[in-house]
Amino acid sequence: MRAWVLPCVLLGSVLVKWAMGLGSYSAGQGTPPLFGDYEAQRHWMEITVHLPVREWYTYDLQYWGLDYPPLTAYVSWLCGIVGSWFDPAWFALDRSRGIETPGSKVYMRATVLALDTLVYLPAVLLFTRVWHPHRSKRSQVRNVALITVLLQPALLLIDFGHFQYNSVMLGFTLLALNCFAKNRDLLGAFFFVLSLGFKQMALYYAPAIGSYLIGKCIYLGPKDGLQLFIRLAFVTSVTFLLLFLPWLPPFAPPRAILDPVSRIFPFDRGLFEDKVANFWCASNVVFKWRAWLERGALVKLSAGLTALGFLPAVVTLSDGTTPVLRLLPYALLTSSMAFFLFSFQVHEKTILLPLLPVTLLLSGAAPDSGPFAWCALVNNVAVFSMWPLLKKDGLGTQYLAAIVMWNRVIGYRPFRVREGMFVQYLSMVVYVTLLLLHVLEMLVPPPARYPDLFAALNVLASTPVFVLTWLWSIKCGAQALWALGGLGAGAGAGSRHKRTTTLSPVKEGEERVQATGLGFGVAGEVHQRRGSKGDARTT
């Protein structure tokens, strides 16, 4: 039976994802003239199939002009080609706008599922093998870790309910992390560029990943480090060049590259869109930023704050003494959460980026531990923060089902305070608030003066949790760094060879990290057992 568990888990997750897609999609279903995100994705398939590459970023920009990097465009092209085999009407140029036939809907949903299964699923599977290797004996726990990541409600709801392809971007980033854990830094850099090339939002991770790699170069010393650095630079730039090749000389005039770039980084939009649970939108309730500052100043201010926000991640990773892979998830969280909270033009869906490291941490945390409580809380609050969007989409039942299912699967009991940790009290307060807000919204119509009252309350309830999570990730990073740094100093000089072992996830520093309660592990017993063997396992 044991051999059957993994296939069943995978099959079950596919079933849940597909069932999620039976419902309606992005707010725009059946609402001309622009429809919604679904139509945007479909429209890109339509234009990439029918137009020459050079026109992809210039064709009728008013109607869902392509504004994601080239890999999205290439994937859209492939999906469009395959879809046209089934029915060319789904992607007929211009004439297919707003097409919502059952057949085309099933096909579009199937493309999300297929891409998710091709990229995200293997990435998560590898992750549970690479990052939790010490639990090979306990396949059951590893399967729980697997299902924790696979059924993460926020991603399910956005990709399979609302309709987007975030799991592809996240899957590439996760593949990069897996490669880093296996010391395949070049392959990792390649995958991360693919992630960036699919959606520019992966930039949120760039400070953490960049400083991890640079920190590793510094750590390896002038000779090896420089060699690695040059190789990394080469792989990264070649991958980027290949992705943007059709817009570069000699295939296009030099100015052509501006078409995609100006579409990918649109600074001519607002500070934030709709209601998003970040610093700008939340503080906007009392402080009308847009009235006080002009756009240029706001851009600079947000850039500065964002940089400040991810600075701790950069510092902890790149000081060159201990570029520890184990810190990477925390650094990714710090960095992406800083972007989410402070950067310019953030969507509510962007919370998916901080959620990836959060869920990875969760998958490795022991139930009832501090990290477990934090990560579960953030996940739930993140889903709640997208409630106004999901409500607009008509995904209320899916929202309920996804949350209930996931919380049950991970064995989360938010209303049981055991250790008296701060986060448990915080969770209680937050959950009671969220439930109250939901009940209020159901019973009381918003006053005519404030039609968006509940969306605003949602932002006010969610933002503090996100800010606290950001601070928590900084704290965890610093503590873990201290624990490992202390160990490194204790090991003394001349143990360079030994210290390189800290680059791989299961290493000697584990007991210390575990002792501070931040480890990437589940049960103390496993770690103690492993801790004694850890030294022998050098890379």
Next chain:
Amino acid sequence: MSSPLRCRTHVQAGRRPEEILEEEPKGLDDIEPKNPSSWWHLDASASEWDIFILSTSLKLLLFPAYRSTDFEVHRNWLAITHSLPLSQWYYDTTSEWTLDYPPFFAYFEKLLSIPAAFIDRRIVDLNNLNYGAWSVVAYQRTTVIVAELVLAAVALKFVRGAVDPLMQRIVSASLVLHPGFLIVDHIHFQYNGFMFGILLWSIYMARQGDKLASGFLFAVLLNFKHIYMYLAPAYFVYLLRSFCMSPQGQLLPRNFLLLANIVLVVFVVSLGPFILMGQLPQLLSRLFPFTRGLNHAYWAPNAWALVTAADRVLLHIVKQTGVKLALNASGVASTSRGLVGDTVFAVLPNVKPIHTFLVTLLSQTVFLVKLSRVPTYKSFLGALTLCGYTSYMFGWHVHEKAILLVLVPLSLLAPESYAYFRTFTIASAAGVFSLFPLLFTPAEIFVEVLCSILWATLIFVPLNRRLYEFPRSLPSVIMDLLEKLYLAGFLLLQVLVMALPALEAWITGARQATGATKCIAGEFSCPEPDPAQITKSEASNLAFLPLMMTSVYCAVGLVWAFLRLSFIYLRQE
């Protein structure tokens, strides 16, 4: 599953049904109910809650799925029972979906219509035909989930106090997660889970030795849906022999009168009001419309499906070889109409309702004689299953959904021995597959196929591991091999069934593609694809071929499982 000493802390961190099923009981506390008489004290363990919560979440996700006209049928019944007085329930013809279930189900609908009216008044509006707003969808789908709690509770009760709680746990999980219910109730839309819950409750009472309660519950069930009459002979013989008679065969008048009175009371409560109003003939004419054909539109995979298929093949041979044979003209016309309409044979002699009735009765008698000789609970289960099975095999105008009448009691027999389990496997595979044509939209087909594969893996694998027996003789080795081949054939069949329409769509698509390219080439006016042309090709002969293949292939398996089960049952000591 290898070790019962599983680390609890890890198990807490998240369990899925497949693990839960194998979880070893921790001690006697887990098996013995603390208070077996209380129905409210269910003592569900964490793993049982897991199954319940996860499956319910999945059912929530199925809310927006395709729903058949049965959904509107039940909405209409909500409206009838809510807006009309009792006296008009069985007379109303505002909608074509008139009330044709017995009174208890009508009362049940009346009960459901009260909250419905609060949620959305338009749900219970008699003239608001084909109402499909989100409110009514969410409400009706929710009532199915809530009503199915009966099934979940009874399945749980079955585990407590079972001879082998581990096996029973798997069987109970199999019932709660049955893809048949998922397809027929939660997508197609019906209340089978609820009513099979009552049936299982009645069987559970029989297992506990409370035959009076068992008889009472079955009488109640009959007044919810009369299709359970298929099972009535087994109940009658069993209760008569084991409750109303002493083991020596003497009538126990007290018990007999008690049972008779209880059943009578149930029927009086149900039918009484209509008898008083003199509406019984009208009610019965609604319940038993004898105006339908031998086969349903899609042949339910029973014996008649094989006979019908044989007739088609024979006709083909006759036409090819030119043998002089008296052909039935209307039968020849019937074959060209595909699956629609009444079935009239072209070569073989025609079958009349009385024939099917006689065949059913005769074969049932064989099993009932055996039951009356050995009126034990286990024997009752076998006879009950076979009673339903016989009716399904030889009944007049059988619906494919009726296979649940066979599969549900058969599940309870599965852990008895490897032979029973093997029969259960074949019948379940063929029976569940035969339900697939109920759903024909691609999105839902994917759901049903995935669910069925998952269910089969989660149920068959652990049961097989526990019950497996080596085939001992050459015939049994060959049989074993053939059965495995047959089961593997379902994969091929599913691929074929999906490929045939896709192939057709491909041809249609290619035709349209040529039109589209012409359009891009710079023409100012694009010729619109002719809709008539597309519908014509879709309605071509290929359309009903997959249905016929499914029906015949499943019929082979179901007939074989029927013979197998009869053999095992009759040979049993």
